[in-house]
Amino acid sequence: MCGIFVYQGPRSDAAGIVLEGLKRLEYRGYDSWGLAVPGSDGLKTERRVGKIGAVSANDGPIAALNPSNVAIGHTRWATHGGVTEGNAHPHLSCDGKVGVIHNGIVENAEELKAELLAGGHVLASETDSEVIAHLIENLLRDHPLPEAVRLAFSRLRGRNAIVVLSASAGKVLVVAKSGSPVVIGIGGNESAPEYFVSSDMPALLAHTNRLVWLGDHEMATIDGSLKFASTSTGEPISRQSEIVAWEPEQAERGEHPHFMLKEILEQRDAVQRAINQPPALLDEVAAVMRVAQEVCFIGCGTAGAVGRIGTYLFADIAGRATSAILGSEFKNYRHSLHERTLLIAISQSGETADLLEAVDIALARGSRVVAIVNVPGSMLTRKAHYTLLVQAGPEKAVASTKATMGQIAVLGLLAHACAGQAAHGHALLTNVASHIDALTTPDYMGRVARLANRLAGEDDLYVIGRGINYPVALEAAIKVQEVSYIHAEGIAGGELKHYAIALIQPGTPCIILASNDDARAEILSNAAQVKARGGMIIGVGPEDNPIFDEYLPVPDGGGLSPLLTLIPMQILAYYLACARGNDPDMPRNLAKSVTVK
Numbered sequence: 001m002c003g004i005f006v007y008q009g010p011r012s013d014a015a016g017i018v019l020e021g022l023k024r025l026e027y028r029g030y031d032s033w034g035l036a037v038p039g040s041d042g043l044k045t046e047r048r049v050g051k052i053g054a055v056s057a058n059d060g061p062i063a064a065l066n067p068s069n070v071a072i073g074h075t076r077w078a079t080h081g082g083v084t085e086g087n088a089h090p091h092l093s094c095d096g097k098v099g100v101i102h103n104g105i106v107e108n109a110e111e112l113k114a115e116l117l118a119g120g121h122v123l124a125s126e127t128d129s130e131v132i133a134h135l136i137e138n139l140l141r142d143h144p145l146p147e148a149v150r151l152a153f154s155r156l157r158g159r160n161a162i163v164v165l166s167a168s169a170g171k172v173l174v175v176a177k178s179g180s181p182v183v184i185g186i187g188g189n190e191s192a193p194e195y196f197v198s199s200d201m202p203a204l205l206a207h208t209n210r211l212v213w214l215g216d217h218e219m220a221t222i223d224g225s226l227k228f229a230s231t232s233t234g235e236p237i238s239r240q241s242e243i244v245a246w247e248p249e250q251a252e253r254g255e256h257p258h259f260m261l262k263e264i265l266e267q268r269d270a271v272q273r274a275i276n277q278p279p280a281l282l283d284e285v286a287a288v289m290r291v292a293q294e295v296c297f298i299g300c301g302t303a304g305a306v307g308r309i310g311t312y313l314f315a316d317i318a319g320r321a322t323s324a325i326l327g328s329e330f331k332n333y334r335h336s337l338h339e340r341t342l343l344i345a346i347s348q349s350g351e352t353a354d355l356l357e358a359v360d361i362a363l364a365r366g367s368r369v370v371a372i373v374n375v376p377g378s379m380l381t382r383k384a385h386y387t388l389l390v391q392a393g394p395e396k397a398v399a400s401t402k403a404t405m406g407q408i409a410v411l412g413l414l415a416h417a418c419a420g421q422a423a424h425g426h427a428l429l430t431n432v433a434s435h436i437d438a439l440t441t442p443d444y445m446g447r448v449a450r451l452a453n454r455l456a457g458e459d460d461l462y463v464i465g466r467g468i469n470y471p472v473a474l475e476a477a478i479k480v481q482e483v484s485y486i487h488a489e490g491i492a493g494g495e496l497k498h499y500a501i502a503l504i505q506p507g508t509p510c511i512i513l514a515s516n517d518d519a520r521a522e523i524l525s526n527a528a529q530v531k532a533r534g535g536m537i538i539g540v541g542p543e544d545n546p547i548f549d550e551y552l553p554v555p556d557g558g559g560l561s562p563l564l565t566l567i568p569m570q571i572l573a574y575y576l577a578c579a580r581g582n583d584p585d586m587p588r589n590l591a592k593s594v595t596v597k
């Protein structure tokens with residue numbers, strides 16, 4: 001969940017390069033941050049609490065870290081120990097010569113701590129990460145740095161990624177991974193190569209698009225060249241670099257006040273790119289689906305809601321029964337998996353720990369796995385048998401918008417391919433995408449912003465839908481909750497009378513998703529029930545209705561309506577966050593890539 005950024009190369013302003021890299025990563029973790037470079041008798045560090053935001057490379061203590069050709073840096077999302085300077089990374093060994101930045105959770109940290117304390121080490125922080133620096137310090141007595149790191153890393157339980165810098169080993173960096181993502185960027189030229197390490201690919205794009213993803217149980221030593229080895233055996237392994245087609249500008253905010261707004265506005269293109277899947281791959285995945293006995297969508301958070309939308313799309317378009325399970329709940333179903341189960345794993349990052357664990361469980365049972373994922377090269381793409389890339393480009397706001405829309409579009413296309421109608425599906429999706437612009441005009445955005453201002457003081461908000469609009473309501477509520485912090489719930493219209501109508505009081509805002517589908521009459525009757533209890537009705541759909549107190553028009557998207565209905569919901573969430581003074585890009589307590597369990 002935290003961010004790693006590292007530089008080694010010919011430039012002497014390594015601390016400044018890493019500082020800028022950390023700023024690009026701040027959406028991953030932002031409670032504290034820190035940097036380290038080698039000094040004459042140990043590492044020199046600078047650690048601070050709070051957002052890195054406006055700190056510049058000219059800032060006194062940062063400037064004092066240069067000149068240096070190597071620097072390691074980290075932005076933290078606290079798991080063990082409070083948000084303090086002392087708990088910020090890099091963590092150092094007792095002699096101050098070994099510095100470690102770490103993503104993940106060392107599950108056996110308490111055991112290792114006890115052993116280190118008994119051996120005379122003094123631990124300065126409350127973190128699980130610090131033990132790694134002390135373990136390496138011990139091992140350096142008998143081993144060179146790469147081997148000391150390998151042996152220390154082998155003692156850690158959990159899904160971890162580390163980068164280690166040692167003052168005694170000069171510029172040498174050692175990277176090791178068993179779960180959390182790590183990607184190495186290779187820049188410069190043959191005679192003067194430069195290396196970058198990051199937890200997140202988009203952060204590297206400003207420097208290079210030549211990348212190597214480190215696999216689990218692999219390590220890399222960067223000593224002016226790049227060598228790979230297995231963390232289990234120490235044996236050398238070979239890894240090829242890949243060129244990634246994402247442009248650096250795609251990862252920049254540009255003129256927009258927030259990434260979330262920029263990404264909402266990019267959704268027409270995102271949908272259009274998502275449906276341009278290689279035809280042979282699409283056919284192959286559709287064929288695998290047709291022969292599968294069971295098809296199950298899995299995802300977490302928003303991607304979990306997308307999976308539920310998928311179940312409606314497949315039932316409606318392909319006449320195919322499927323199920324949707326949250327990544328974190330999937331292990332409970334492991335005994336029902338077999339070779340003819342097909343898992344469709346949906347993810348923006350492709351690095352979500354709960355999802356990857358579910359995929360491992362399915363693979364171990366011989367099931368097939370299809371990934372629908374935005375980040376190329378991510379762990380999910382490496383585990384799955386087939387990958388349909390969403391191609392939304394870098395998504396930096398914590399709240400997923402354009403990647404979500406791309407995932408839904410891929411599911412819509414796949415459902416049509418499954419029904420033997422890929423070309424027809426492509427045409428329908430292109431038509432739906434062409435209506436997205438109507439939802440992002442200044443007029444329309446202003447209308448949603450005014451509604452947000454009206455609702456900004458509310459404590460509770462309900463989003464009510466039937467049919468495919470039920471999971472759309474769940475996703476709409478997720479968006480509102482995560483960036484505005486208003487308590488929002490998605491409710492199936494049919495469930496109101498079973499329990500939820502008890503929540504309605506005079507003035508309670510209820511968003512009614514009323515598409516032009518066969519659920520419309522029933523959802524309007526639900527709206528009437530809510531209105532009879534004094535609820536305030538905000539209608540969202542192609543047709544206005546006298547029962548609506550407020551109305552957000554949405555073009556008719558037919559069977560693919562989620563691609564349109566969700567957009568005003570995302571915009572509403574965005575403006576609610578702004579109206580309440582929240583930073584929509586970095587909502588409290590959340591991180592973009594949830595790589596810990």
Ligand code: F6R
Nearest residue numbers: 301302303347348349352399400
């Ligand atoms: C909400 C959101 C999260 C993610 C969830 C899974 O807007 O973005 O709920 O959907 O953490 O992440 P990925 O899609 O990276 O697997």
